Amino acid sequence: MEQSEFAKLYRALQRGNISRRQFLLATGLGAASAVLAACAPGAAAPTAKPTAAPTAAPSVAPTIAADWTPPAGVNLGKELYVTTWPNYHDPKTLERFTQLTGVKVNLTIFGSNEEMLAKLLVGNTGWDVLVPTNYTFETYGSKKIIEPLDLAKLPHLDPSRYDQRLLSPAHYPAGSGPLHGFNKDWGTTGYVINTKHVKKPMATWKDFFDLARTDYSGKVTIHDYQLTSIGNALVYHGFSFNSVKADELAKAEKLLIEVKKHLFAITSDYQPPMKNEDAWIAMGWTNDAAQLHKGNTDIQYVIGSDGGEIWSDFYTVVAGSKNREAAYAFLDYMATPSVAVKDADFHGAPLVDSAMIALQSAETKNNKITYPDATSMTKLEFGTAELLTNQDRAELWARFKSA
Amino acid sequence: MTATASGRHGESRQWRRRAATALFLAPSSAWYFLLLVVPLGILLVFSFGERAPEGGYAAGLTIDNYLRLPTRSTAFVNTLTLAGAGTILCVLVGYPLAYYLATRAGARKTLLLVLVIVPFWTSFLIRTYAWLTILGNTGIPSLVEALGFEKPVFLNTPPAVMIGIVYNYLPLMVFPLYVSLERLDKRLLEASKDLGAGRWRTFAQVTLPLTLPGVLSGIILVFIPIMGEYLIPALLGGGKVFFVGNALVDTFLQSRNWPFGSAMAVGLILFVLVAVALYLRVGTRGRVEREVSLV
Secondary structure (H helix, E strand, C coil): CCHHHHHHHHHHHHHCCCCHHHHHHHHCCCHHHHHHHHHCCCCCCCCCCCCCCCCCCCCCCCCCCCCCCCCCCCCCCCEEEEEECCCCCCHHHHHHHHHHHCCEEEEEECCCHHHHHHHHHHCCCCCCEECCEHHHHHHHHHCCCECCCCHHHCCCCCHHHECHHHHHHHECCCCCCCECCEEEEEEEEEEEEECCCCCCCCCCHHHHHHHHHCCCCCCEEECCCHHHHHHHHHHHCCCCCCCCCHHHHHHHHHHHHHHHCCEEEECCCCHHHHHCCCCCEEEEEHHHHHHHHHHCCCEEEECCCCCEEEEEEEEEEECCCCCHHHHHHHHHHHHCHHHHHHHHHHHCCCCCEHHHHHHCCHHHHHCCCCCCCHHHHCCEECCCCHHHHCHHHHHHHHHHHCC | CCHHHHHHHHHHHHHHHHHHHHHHHHHHHHHHHHHHHHHHHHHHHHHCCEECCCCEEECCCCCHHHHCHHHHHHHHHHHHHHHHHHHHHHHHHHHHHHHHHHHCCHHHHHHHHHHHHHHHHCCHHHHHHHHHHHHCCCCHHHHHHHCCCCCCCCCCCHHHHHHHHHHHHHHHHHHHHHHHHHHCCHHHHHHHHHCCCCHHHHHHHHHHHHHHHHHHHHHHHHHHHHHCCCHHHHHHCCCCCCCHHHHHHHHHHHCCEHHHHHHHHHHHHHHHHHHHHHHHHHHHHHHHHHHHHHC
């Protein structure tokens, strides 16, 4: 499928003009399968040869495994403010950037894109780099909250190596617009279970919400995030993860409120309770699941066979950034395959750049949490642009929290 | 010196005094005006507005936001219950401590007073985080289990929030209590005993009534900030033990409904004002009666 054709479909999906089923049918099984086909061991692995640089980028064409060096003759300043997610960056990656450039990286951690948006709408955040999710680009692009990338400042980024389906949301206006970001990684929203305590088989969101109210009452956490918590409650009832229909949302709300008193917590930072076994089951993302599994192999990851979310997060530059040069240096650093691969060893989410995937160890590529089988993801959906600003879901979430 | 001259003299002196007063009050007036009155005005205006499509504020004139306040009644009831209970617990824990400090501590008094303040040397956030570990699965619950009991759950329950509240606000209660106990005229206690009252009677009829102003101000110092508490329920309540402060954060950040959030904030302010006014009225009336009876 042509990139533009895909982008058109994606845009139609975002706007709700076509259903996710039509979208998945038209595009194949969803974006993830393509990535998987590319990186599955034994499959036609992408060869790690540098492709011709796009016209906008300088023709540096560094070898793929080469290390990153700071741009010469550019004053990068002393500080950089990056707004991102919990447990998402290897502290060593950030320290090394500071060693190489003298720029200190300050992280601000959020639990939802909605909270980020709330601050960004007020403006004057002082943030330089933002790591938003695929469904935010429509709003961030149209509000000029993030800037079109200056590719000349990103010699290590080669968008042609990226899976174009996963990269497509970063084009604003959708389809042909300039790139406003590039994928940090992608992943799914499923749940982690500690098999030392959880003996019942769990495979779906129906299992999740039913067992949360019975066998594992008091031991389950859900995200403090409307997109995923409402979305998965919708999936429980067999509705779309992205539904905004009033009657379907009402059913999801009823389920969430019934489950609430049985939950251990409503939090997007669920690694601590999973680690000390306060919680046995937690709604979670690929990267957290991979990290938790690394520390305790009893912890397994379940992708709902009845549905859920597939997502991708992007590196973007906030419009009006006061440390713009440092922001671009940081993005270029993270676009460097050898750097990103080391970082991914820590965060555990799957990558998008074929050169990066080629550099990853066989162990990582065979890790079923990081790179799950395509068949396990057939029902997953990307969040739609509408959900970021939808008032009904936002209000539902605030109402549920204070119920 | 004629009357007119002295009058003019007095006027100019008075004028100068007024100017000096205004000058010295200017910083605090400006501070309060810019950071209290103006934001309150904005809050009030916003509370009658409408939510903009992506969130935020759009001009409007509606009382819908106030009419929707009952949908957050759980948060208000929760806040009032836990703030009330937390304040009472602070008195129950703080009074004996202050009593000991003021009357029995002797040479160790200064050291102990410093120890009461020591927690303030580290950040409120870090101190509350520490309780996450203590109350979490590997903390006290494990200890209880090791002693042969069933493993309890503390974290993310109302008692955990209560522990956090008492721990963090206790010093604010202890100090006014300590001051009032310290100032207590010890001869009155001797007189009470001379007149045949026992320890408990002396405490109930002399010590407690005379230190009640300290209790009153301690309660106000503790109750008002707890009503606006956000951090302790957020960390130790796991998003389940919910205060109005947490509901406000969600309304502003997650649903970006500034007008409704503003109405909630105004509601909370009125709620606290009414509670404190009622409390002061009852509190002061009691005191006047006692003063009369003492005479």
